[in-house]
Amino acid sequence: MAVESKSDDAPSQPGLTRQALVQAALRVLEREGVNGLSMRKVAAELGVKAASLYWHVRNKEELLDLLTDELMADAEAPPREGGWREQLREYCVRYRRHLLGKRDAAKVVAGRLVPGPHLLRLMEDQLGRLREAGFSDADAAMVNYALGAFVQGFVLQEQGPLSASEAMGAGRREVATAAGEQLRRLPQETFPHLVALADALTGPSMEDRFSFALERLLDGLSTLLEQGSDVRKEGTPDE
Amino acid sequence: MAVESKSDDAPSQPGLTRQALVQAALRVLEREGVNGLSMRKVAAELGVKAASLYWHVRNKEELLDLLTDELMADAEAPPREGGWREQLREYCVRYRRHLLGKRDAAKVVAGRLVPGPHLLRLMEDQLGRLREAGFSDADAAMVNYALGAFVQGFVLQEQGPLSASEAMGAGRREVATAAGEQLRRLPQETFPHLVALADALTGPSMEDRFSFALERLLDGLSTLLEQGSDVRKEGTPDE
């Protein structure tokens, strides 16, 4: 029963830690992108063989879960200044910038709902502000989810290559104007709107598109708050 | 110079077509999911070796681009009934259902902006309705993009495993209530809101979350339409 007979003086904790794995994964991600992020490379980054990782982590999925939370480690909540609208806007703008700042972050995070400790910290803060703003508990929870999904979904489009196969080789602007050309060349009779709106469709930057959608969403939340959150009923739209 | 000397009576076009590749890819996707979708399996599905595919397609990315459009082939625009709001709502609801109906569709489509012919058809239709509803050209284009990104982003969360590593083995409801338990167990002092809103956060179904976000967005579009689309200015929020 004397299981702990190892009387080494130095703690000499196992060379590998879950934390170390995640940090290594983070470096590999930054250096090689999500497609280059392999268990073998993470192991190599730690001077160890791939099989070793499986002692600390069930599989790659679990490592990606941990990595997802680590990506949120240095995300910051906005200052508590201005109304709820400014604060929520800043939340989304910062979250977007944060994801854009880490290579392929959206692709790692997307569709991964596991809330790690770092994300919980941010949720706690945002939920507090939503309740203070007057949102009901149910609405606050919904808004919190909606904003997260919104930003993640948006950045995912933004971070993926614009035109897939021809991502490298041409700048974003060039690809966009080329797409505009293509739309304008469509047959007028069957695609009148696409032809007419070619510029409007391909002109705006990702930043523009994000702001647009964000302001619409915030307007929608304004409406919700004005109505009082329990007056609303399904099936009674405005027409 | 007599290049076409093949005088076979039957057209006997090359056994492989891009169309055939895409159809095979679609079947593999449905059968094995996005993780099982490999060039080798697609080739096998066609009774051919993997190397052959590269005659018809630059690489896997290009095949995925084609597949993305094929996934939209049987998507249907909603009936032209009711106001713009009902129609846009139906658009989003149907798009979501359509993606949910095809295995891992969101994961294939997500972040792939290349608009193929099938998507163009839908865009043309939706842009027409947006203009009729009174949206400016610039706004119509933005709304079209925003709705697409919104639904895709949402379904991506929905289609991915709820809790990553433990996706299989427990139903969605079970995982959710377990998550609720976990939230309720957090330290009250540091996470008062998470504890208080544990039910509100984990209770609602994905359907509920989608509807909520969608109605908020539609409310925001209402506001835009009422204001007149060029009155709005940046930097003059409601406080």
Add this chain to the structure above:
DNA sequence: ACCTGAACACCGTTCAAGT
């Protein structure tokens, strides 16, 4: 308890060679 060697069953892609 923690790490390795070696293997298994896969990948995407290229390219000379066949027809």
Add this chain to the structure above:
DNA sequence: ACCTGAACACCGTTCAAGT
């Protein structure tokens, strides 16, 4: 023009074996 064989350089994961 279209397809194959064979190879290259990888994957994630398992598991007996080492220490």
